[in-house]
Amino acid sequence: MLTEVSATRYVTPLREGGSLPGLVEADDLGLYVMKFTGAGQGRKTLVAEVICGRLADRLGLRIPGLAQIRLDPVIGLGEPDPEVQGLLKSSGGLNLGMEFLSGAIGFDPLAHEVSAEEAGRVVWFDALINNVDRSWRNPNMLLWQGDLWVIDHGASMIWHHNWRGAATSAAKPYDASDHALAVFGPDVAGAASALAPQVSEELLLECAADVPDVWLADEPGFADPDEVRRAYATTLLTRAQGLEQRITLGTPADLPKAPADRSAAQAEPSKSSGRAGQSAPAGWRESR
Structure with a gap:
């Protein structure tokens, strides 16, 4: 809890x-x-x-x-x-x-480097939860103490707005061509090999157990909060199966171009970080 x-x-x-x-x-x-x-x-x-x-x-x-x-x-x-x-x-x-x-500071894909391994893990995770809110326009990631941190997952798991269609939604592909980390050549296969075996029913139920009952109460079609938790676990477990094959990264021509001198871009504050600094304290950037 x-x-x-x-x-x-x-x-x-x-x-x-x-x-x-x-x-x-x-x-x-x-x-x-x-x-x-x-x-x-x-x-x-x-x-x-x-x-x-x-x-x-x-x-x-x-x-x-x-x-x-x-x-x-x-x-x-x-x-x-x-x-x-x-x-x-x-x-x-x-x-x-x-x-x-x-x-x-807010992560800017045109100003910061991410390894293919780490990019692959984030992309695979976003595909699992069907996160539609981590594009290069609005990355929803932070850099803190030299490391990449992910934030803002409230727009994920869109199937929970229509539980009757959850199974169909879970089987859909994930288009990552607009993903903030697509430009880094994400190693999705490596991520799938490392992460998919960890996604078990037990793990998912443990994650769902941290949701307070009051946020799950009175969900139409469910008897109690625990039944809602099982529905989340079942849907995510189903989606994890063969997920790698349903992730589309797009072609290089589809992706935003990094600056010719990435080191120069790193030397200056990114535009996205500047906007965040004007409207909110450093350390947070809210999804749109």
């Missing part, structure tokens, strides 16, 4: 993106990027963040630590922004927090 903390102070909204997550301080003195149950995307976004985030961690990808954050709506009474105040008031109870990586 995820660690539970309580929000003690709302620091600032992170306005890059549509869900308006916020930077909060908790009673463990940590800083977290909090995504709210009262946001327009609904609780399934948080469910996807937990299952995919825990799975990424278990498969060896770097991802900020997750926590349940208990929010008392009274924390929003002094907020001058009515949109923020409304969001805080409508999100009492458990919300989702991700550890704030102070000093992290």
Whole structure:
């Protein structure tokens, strides 16, 4: 089960993106990027963040630590922004927090290098969860202490918006030609060899077990939260079978071009990092 903390102070909204997550301080003195149950995307976004985030961690990808954050709506009474105040008031109870990586910068595929091995692992993982939100336009990755970190998985597992079609959706191919790491020649075969054997029913159920019952309750067509968890595990396990053969990387002509002198690009702050710095503290970049 995820660690539970309580929000003690709302620091600032992170306005890059549509869900308006916020930077909060908790009673463990940590800083977290909090995504709210009262946001327009609904609780399934948080469910996807937990299952995919825990799975990424278990498969060896770097991802900020997750926590349940208990929010008392009274924390929003002094907020001058009515949109923020409304969001805080409508999100009492458990919300989702991700550890704030102070000093992290947004990953830019035109300015930073990634090995074919690491690129392959991220692409294969994104194919497994059907992540449609890691394009070169909006990478949803951070660089922190010299390492690549993946964030923002709320738009993944689109089949959970229509469980009747989940089996059909799980069998569909994954087009990675627009993926932020496609330019690095991802070793998808190597990733599949290393990661696919780890994706077991037991592992998937353990990841789903970290989702609070309250976010799974009253799901149409299911008797209880545990039945919903089994549905997530079954769908992901089915999708993992032969997944490598269903990943399309595209041709070199389809991919964005890296600058001729990549080292020069690395010497200057990337445009995406600059935008993130203007609208949100370093260490977080919200998906669009």
